[in-house]
Amino acid sequence: MTNTNPIGPKITPVGDLTWQALARCAAPDTDKRFFYPPEEGDPDYSEDINQIARATLNRYGKAKWFCARCPVVSDCLKYALDTDDTFGVWGNTTPGERRTIKVRRTVAARKEREAVSA
Ligand code: SF4
Numbered sequence: 001m002t003n004t005n006p007i008g009p010k011i012t013p014v015g016d017l018t019w020q021a022l023a024r025c026a027a028p029d030t031d032k033r034f035f036y037p038p039e040e041g042d043p044d045y046s047e048d049i050n051q052i053a054r055a056t057l058n059r060y061g062k063a064k065w066f067c068a069r070c071p072v073v074s075d076c077l078k079y080a081l082d083t084d085d086t087f088g089v090w091g092n093t094t095p096g097e098r099r100t101i102k103v104r105r106t107v108a109a110r111k112e113r114e115a116v117s118a
Contacts (some may be wrong), residue, residue: 007116014076015079015082016098017079019061019072019075020072022071023070024066024067024071024072025066025075030066034059034062034089035059036059036088036089037052037055037059037089038052038059039057044059060089063089063091064092064094067090067092068092074091076091077091077098079100082100086099
């Protein structure tokens with residue numbers, strides 16, 4: 001697999017990336033804008049931060065609906081967590097959802113370490 005991100009330009013080549021060949025969003029007709037907040041020049045871009053937030057939530061909802069039918073959603077989520085990708089929707093999760101997953105894993109790991117050492 002080449003260093004090509006099916007859903008955007010930001011990719012860190014980590015691990016086996018062959019799953020990306022099966023990514024639903026890799027189809028050429030996928031509108032990849034929905035996976036990211038609107039940028040200047042996008043039709044739903046605004047200087048108003050509240051409007052940007054609403055547009056972003058709207059986009060993320062569409063992206064998550066799309067991801068829910070992707071055959072490699074687990075691989076994609078693992079990749080995003082492994083690479084600490086904090087931008088856009090990956091593996092049917094928003095950046096905030098991935099932060100929550102990481103915090104929960106950190107807390108669970110700490111509790112496990114404490115239980116072993118007790
Ligand atoms: S889970 Fe979503 S972002 Fe990940 S490869 Fe599939 S469609 Fe793309």
